[in-house]
Amino acid sequence: MRKWLPFGLGGRPQEPVKKEEIVSIEPVVHRSLALNVLFNQFKKEKKYRILDLGPALGGNVDFFSQFRCTICIEDLYSTLSSFDYLSPEDGFSYDAVFSYLMPYIRKARFDLILVWDLLNYLEREEFKHLIMHLGQYSRSGTLLFSLISTQQHIPETPCNFRIVDDERLEYRFNSSVLKDCPKYGKSDFDSLMPNFRVCNSFLLRNGFREYLFLYE
Amino acid sequence: MWKKTDVESNEVPGQPAREFERQPMREKAIIGPSLVFKGDLTGEEDLTIQGRIEGKVVLKKNGITVGRDGRVKADLYAKSICIEGDVRGNLYADDRIVIRETGNVKGNLVAPRVKLEEGSKFKGSIDMDSVQKQAVAPQSPKISTPPGKSPEAKESAKGVVQPKLGIKMDQPSSKT
DSSP: OOOOOSOSSTTOOOOOBOOTTOOOOSOEEEEOHHHHHHHHHOOTTSEEEEEEOSOOOHHHHHHHTTSEEEEEEOOHHHHHHHSOOOOGGGTOOHHHHHHHHSOOOTTOOEEEEEEETGGGGSOHHHHHHHHHHHHTTEEEEEEEEEEEEOSSEEESSOOEEEEEETTEEEEEOSOSOEEEOOOOOHHHHHHHOTTEEEEEEEEOTTSEEEEEEEEO | OOEEEEOOOOOOTTSOOOGGGOOOOOEEEEEOTTOEEEEEEEOSSEEEEOSEEEEEEEEEEEEEEEOTTOEEEEEEEEEEEEESSEEESOEEEEEEEEEOTTOEEESOEEOSEEEEOTTOEEEEEEEOOTTTGGGOOOOOOOOOOOTTSSHHHHHHHTTSOOOOOSOOOOSOOOOO
């Protein structure tokens, strides 16, 4: 069975860009303005429901443990990468795959969705259907945090992000090989995530733009 | 079937132990690597699992350790739980849950304190809300099978079967 997702990209694996000036894979800590905005809104007494699409990192769990919260950790990219999927001819549908992998109860609503840099690794249709799926578990006011690369190339696989504190994020690169970046921008967000609007965005010096999207 | 070991002793190497100084022995049961247990297991002593268990383990006043060789498909209820091996199931601890770097857990965790060590693998939900932790009813763990790997999974991927497992989110939230 051929691999269809992911996501490389949409079943059309790209040749990695083999450049000499490969990114360093040493972890680096950067200031995160979006996290600062986000956690300034968090209140100790409220219970939060958080969906983390990244891998389970102890540091992030430790950070969130200061709040009353339920965290759901999906590690979506590695799950998708490790599975074989049906091709569209076999009756494949994005909705079915995402519903299968993230089968929350119907009335589940998250307060915060941490997408990290995953969107950079999705083709437009994948992007759109993932956001549609997440929209089912969002309510008015749900925040979605994402890092969109502004660079020509990105590491071949998503980074891991560890929250150091409420204004610093550690980037851990999993690959030193680069690939092309789709460079999603505002017009893409308007068409691919119609129920979310940009609430805050911050251009960072490290080649990412941080976004906080608000579900309406 | 059960091996008993002393886990606490006042003995000092090179010196004879004096009985009156000894602390009460705390017994610990071990399910060895070659053992397979299916069913519900309850008791009042600490347990180390190096073998395989399927079912449910309830040791509410004690600790459960799933060793590196341990393979568990069960819900675990204990005072504290430490995972070094492989677990598919929900973990409920009154004190804490620790997943060591060799641990791999798919399921839901409910405990006031949860620690994931660097390198550990986890998928599922973590409920660290001590107020609600007692009220959570056991649910099936979310164990994903790729949609393309079994006939049932194929049906699921086509939208025929909609699995409804996963996290417990039973109250609408107020705005952030």
